[in-house]
Amino acid sequence: MPIFAQGVTKDKLTILYYLRASKVDITREQLHRVMVDNDTMSFFDFQACMHELEEDAFIAALPKSFGQVYRLSVRGSDVLEQFVESLPVSLRERLERYAREHREEMLLQTQIVSEMEELPSGGYLVHLRALEENAAIMELTLRVATREMAQRMRANWEKESEALYANLLTTLLKTEA
Numbered sequence: 001m002p003i004f005a006q007g008v009t010k011d012k013l014t015i016l017y018y019l020r021a022s023k024v025d026i027t028r029e030q031l032h033r034v035m036v037d038n039d040t041m042s043f044f045d046f047q048a049c050m051h052e053l054e055e056d057a058f059i060a061a062l063p064k065s066f067g068q069v070y071r072l073s074v075r076g077s078d079v080l081e082q083f084v085e086s087l088p089v090s091l092r093e094r095l096e097r098y099a100r101e102h103r104e105e106m107l108l109q110t111q112i113v114s115e116m117e118e119l120p121s122g123g124y125l126v127h128l129r130a131l132e133e134n135a136a137i138m139e140l141t142l143r144v145a146t147r148e149m150a151q152r153m154r155a156n157w158e159k160e161s162e163a164l165y166a167n168l169l170t171t172l173l174k175t176e177a
Contacts, residue, residue: 005086011041011049013087014095016058016072016080021099024107025062025069034102038094069110112161114154119143124150128157130165138165 005013018034019026028050035046050070053059058076061068072080084092115127123145130138138161144150 003086004088005083008045008049010087011045012053012058013080013083014040014091015046015049015053016076017084017087017092018095018099019059019070019072020077020080021096022103022106023099024103025064025071025110026106027067027069027110030106030109031070034095034098038091038098040091064110067113108158112158114157116150116154118147126150126153128153128161130161138168 004010014035015031018031022034031050032043032046035041036043041049050059053076054061054070056075057073058079059070060073061070111131113129113131117125117127119125123143124147126142126144128138128140128142129136142153144153
């Protein structure tokens, strides 16, 4: 009869396992969403585990132009290999399935990013970026009058950025006939 990890040990192994299963660098928020969606641990347990895993070099935090992402370190991979069997097969399968189903979405969330800032003189600046391999392929900064307009632009950016990029290229690269 297998002995399964429990408590903090299980939580840490779960995080390490998902980082390996995801096959992409993901943000802390994305990783927390995975844990919530799969009902594996509380917010406070997640935060404590992430801190300890990073402090003990089981995971690596990497700065990116849109924020920080995490990946499994060599040390974390070695520990996971030694103790992976102490995670229930059902949990491992659930995390693998979740990773497969959400990989593209998570990758897109780290490639199509937006920020907004309130201006002291009124209005908002909305920064929109499309990234590929850590390089910005398109960056726009627009000034809008209201918070609602800024939030609407950010909400539409993810689904409209590709069409906007194609339209800009077509318009700006056309030659005079």
